[in-house]
Amino acid sequence: MNKGCSTRIIAIIGIALIALLLAGLVVGPIGSKMLGIEPPSFIAVHKPHVQLPSEGIFHIGGFAVTNTLIASWTTIILLVGLFAACTRKMTLIPGRLQSLAEMAVETLLNFIKGAAGEDNARKLFPVVATIFLYVITNAYLGLIPFYGTIGIREIKEGQEIIVPFLRAPNTDVNVPLSIALFSFIFIEYWGIRSVGALKYINAFFNFGQLRDSFVSLFKGKFKSFFSGIAFGFINIFVGVLEVFSHFIRIISFTFRLFGNMTAGEILLLVVTFLVPLVASTIFYGLELLIGFIQALIFAGLTMVFGVIALTPHSEEEHS
Amino acid sequence: MEGIGINLPLLVAFVINFVILFGLLTLVLYKPVLKILDERQAKIKESIDQAEQIREQIAHSEEQIKTNLDTARKERQAIIAQATQIGERLKEEAKEGARNEAESLITKAQAEIKQERDKTIDELRQEFANIAILAAEKVIKETLDKGKHSKIIDEILKESTTFKRN
Numbered sequence: 415m416n417k418g419c420s421t422r423i424i425a426i427i428g429i430a431l432i433a434l435l436l437a438g439l440v441v442g443p444i445g446s447k448m449l450g451i452e453p454p455s456f457i458a459v460h461k462p463h464v465q466l467p468s469e470g471i472f473h474i475g476g477f478a479v480t481n482t483l484i485a486s487w488t489t490i491i492l493l494v495g496l497f498a499a500c501t502r503k504m505t506l507i508p509g510r511l512q513s514l515a516e517m518a519v520e521t522l523l524n525f526i527k528g529a530a531g532e533d534n535a536r537k538l539f540p541v542v543a544t545i546f547l548y549v550i551t552n553a554y555l556g557l558i559p560f561y562g563t564i565g566i567r568e569i570k571e572g573q574e575i576i577v578p579f580l581r582a583p584n585t586d587v588n589v590p591l592s593i594a595l596f597s598f599i600f601i602e603y604w605g606i607r608s609v610g611a612l613k614y615i616n617a618f619f620n621f622g623q624l625r626d627s628f629v630s631l632f633k634g635k636f637k638s639f640f641s642g643i644a645f646g647f648i649n650i651f652v653g654v655l656e657v658f659s660h661f662i663r664i665i666s667f668t669f670r671l672f673g674n675m676t677a678g679e680i681l682l683l684v685v686t687f688l689v690p691l692v693a694s695t696i697f698y699g700l701e702l703l704i705g706f707i708q709a710l711i712f713a714g715l716t717m718v719f720g721v722i723a724l725t726p727h728s729e730e731e732h733s
Numbered sequence: 734m735e736g737i738g739i740n741l742p743l744l745v746a747f748v749i750n751f752v753i754l755f756g757l758l759t760l761v762l763y764k765p766v767l768k769i770l771d772e773r774q775a776k777i778k779e780s781i782d783q784a785e786q787i788r789e790q791i792a793h794s795e796e797q798i799k800t801n802l803d804t805a806r807k808e809r810q811a812i813i814a815q816a817t818q819i820g821e822r823l824k825e826e827a828k829e830g831a832r833n834e835a836e837s838l839i840t841k842a843q844a845e846i847k848q849e850r851d852k853t854i855d856e857l858r859q860e861f862a863n864i865a866i867l868a869a870e871k872v873i874k875e876t877l878d879k880g881k882h883s884k885i886i887d888e889i890l891k892e893s894t895t896f897k898r899n
Contacts, residue, residue: 467738592747
């Protein structure tokens with residue numbers, strides 16, 4: 415009896431959702447164009463306006479405080495406030511809130527331990543965990559309704575747009591770039607710490623072989639000079655490549671996150687415009703998944719580069 | 734670069750934001766939680782070690798109790814054996830004493846009896862001598878003086894007693 419009842423409720427909800435989806439299709443721009451009807455004005459969604467740079471909300475001196483910056487502060491306040499509340503009273507037998515904080519830390523720590531090993535995990539943990547928490551919280555907060563909807567009306571290029579007070583920070587290229595720079599600095603720091611500054615820099619600017627070959631030229635050993643000079647130039651070229659690969663990481667980090675998040679945002683806007691009402695719900699689910707994956711990738715890649723930097727590869731250099 | 738909105742002051746602001754978040758999370762999340770996790774791990778390890786130690790101790794004391802019981806049993810048996818021995822000896826001694834006493838009593842009684850007999854014999858002899866003298870006096874009045882007479886009888890009696898005693 416009870417079971418039948420709940421099945422019926424599910425069926426009713428399902429039918430209602432399908433009806434809403436069809437209604438959205440009909441009254442949205444697609445349906446109205448094909449059927450030639452004018453949609454009711456309360457359903458009509460503004461044409462999506464794509465704005466890549468974040469918009470300034472107010473100014474402090476010459477510095478424009480943008481909506482992404484405000485959202486970023488919100489994220490920080492939320493994260494720090496939540497975990498400060500969780501860890502206010504630490505006891506050996508944890509309460510509910512403390513368990514939450516412990517679960518978060520343990521899950522991340524175990525994830526790092528799995529790839530980096532017990533010793534490196536403790537070094538990498540704060541950086542990797544902060545990146546993960548920041549990116550995922552930014553992504554998820556961007557999905558709640560206050561973001562991108564409440565704001566100031568402005569006329570731009572003859573079109574009325576809303577400049578929101580809050581905008582998902584990951585869609586501002588400066589946010590992924592700032593995290594990427596932070597990640598880059600820590601990766602280089604770990605590299606220098608594990609092998610020493612001189613040796614670390616030497617891996618990028620490897621003139622040793624070239625110098626040795628000129629030494630052999632002065633000694634009159636021409637054969638070793640020619641082979642040495644070839645390998646010397648190859649080493650220098652490899653060093654340059656290495657330098658590039660490290661700097662390329664910043665760009666790939668930045669645009670992977672920025673691209674995914676911005677595309678997700680635009681996708682939601684377009685879907686909501688084309689098919690109003692319920693269709694965008696599916697894409698919200700997709701965005702939840704993408705937010706998680708992007709946070710995992712950003713933190714995970716930082717971890718992997720960190721492990722590479724922390725593992726001394728002196729064995730390879732004995733040649 | 735202007736098209737996608739890279740903006741140096743804003744970038745600096747975000748970097749500062751991230752550093753602040755990093756610092757605050759280290760302060761309120763990573764440090765306390767890692768500390769408590771380590772503490773708990775240490776505590777669990779300690780508890781397990783302690784349990785192990787206690788188990789060992791229990792096994793040790795059990796063994797000790799067993800040895801104690803064994804020694805106690807042995808001691809008890811030794812004491813019983815000793816007591817039996819002492820009892821035996823006491824019994825033997827008591828028997829010996831009783832026998833000795835009885836023997837001494839018998840000897841004493843015999844001696845007394847003998848003494849009594851000798852005394853009686855002496856008395857009898859005295860009596861007998863007196864009676865003999867009296868009789869002799871009556872028989873041979875005036876023939877002999879009393880002193881001479883008594884001397885003769887004494888001599889005879891002496892001979893006879895010596896003879897008798899031997």
